[in-house]
Amino acid sequence: MPLPLLRDLFKRLDPQNPVASAGARPYPAARPQSGSKAPAVTPTMLDINGRPVALEVRVSPRARRMLLRVDHKREVVVLTLPRAASQREGLRFALGQTAWIAARLAALPPRTSLAPGAVVPILGMEHLVRHRPDARGTVWLEEGEIHVAGGIEFLPRRLSDYLRRRARQEIAARVAVHAAHVTKPVKGITVRDTASRWGSCSPTGGLSFSWRLVLAPAAVLDYVVAHEVAHLAHFDHSPHFWGLVGEMIDDVEGPRRWLRDHGAALHRFG
Numbered sequence: 001m002p003l004p005l006l007r008d009l010f011k012r013l014d015p016q017n018p019v020a021s022a023g024a025r026p027y028p029a030a031r032p033q034s035g036s037k038a039p040a041v042t043p044t045m046l047d048i049n050g051r052p053v054a055l056e057v058r059v060s061p062r063a064r065r066m067l068l069r070v071d072h073k074r075e076v077v078v079l080t081l082p083r084a085a086s087q088r089e090g091l092r093f094a095l096g097q098t099a100w101i102a103a104r105l106a107a108l109p110p111r112t113s114l115a116p117g118a119v120v121p122i123l124g125m126e127h128l129v130r131h132r133p134d135a136r137g138t139v140w141l142e143e144g145e146i147h148v149a150g151g152i153e154f155l156p157r158r159l160s161d162y163l164r165r166r167a168r169q170e171i172a173a174r175v176a177v178h179a180a181h182v183t184k185p186v187k188g189i190t191v192r193d194t195a196s197r198w199g200s201c202s203p204t205g206g207l208s209f210s211w212r213l214v215l216a217p218a219a220v221l222d223y224v225v226a227h228e229v230a231h232l233a234h235f236d237h238s239p240h241f242w243g244l245v246g247e248m249i250d251d252v253e254g255p256r257r258w259l260r261d262h263g264a265a266l267h268r269f270g
């Protein structure tokens, strides 16, 4: 599937979810015992093989049927309801899909913390993370390793900042190259941590990308950048659009397949 456009991104990034926060019906098994000292339980929790998994309910005017997905990054279940469906119907639907949810959770790639000893890819090349408490500087690459100076407590943040900075540099450089193929100017580049969209293009020419693309092979990052820049000329996924992407990069299908097969794994870092 082609990458969705900005309207999807904005909709998904909306931090307020009035439906879920307005008190979705609690799943009976997760309701705290009255009088117990147990901490408050999230309003809606699913019991997946004995493991509590949060269920987020969203109402979408564009949804035509109930949709369930597992958010790979946060390990929560997201239920999207059309306006016509009730919370109760949605919950019943979700409860009927626990085997599917369990299988999706079990299939998640392993999680990698940004910590010493971790192996983190940069443009697809694996790098071992090394802590250099006594060294000067902040973060640098050395013989296939990422060296991080300073206190151990700052390491995850320093490494994360470095990766985002590097992502911005790589993306900006590729945008500059591909922008030569279109007449509409780029109005700005945003790099953020998106949950399910690798990139987007706004009608006014603003481009947005996931910093996690810097973890992927260079050809994959290049494809996503070409895709979004091509939207400056064609705000659709027409044959003209794909023709332009094909003029910008040699291989379109390879990176698309890579994202389909391995994209979820990029969300398991940090």
Ligand SMILES: [Zn+2]
Pocket (backbone or CB within 6 Å): 002, 003, 004, 005, 227, 231, 236, 237
């Ligand atoms: Zn697109």
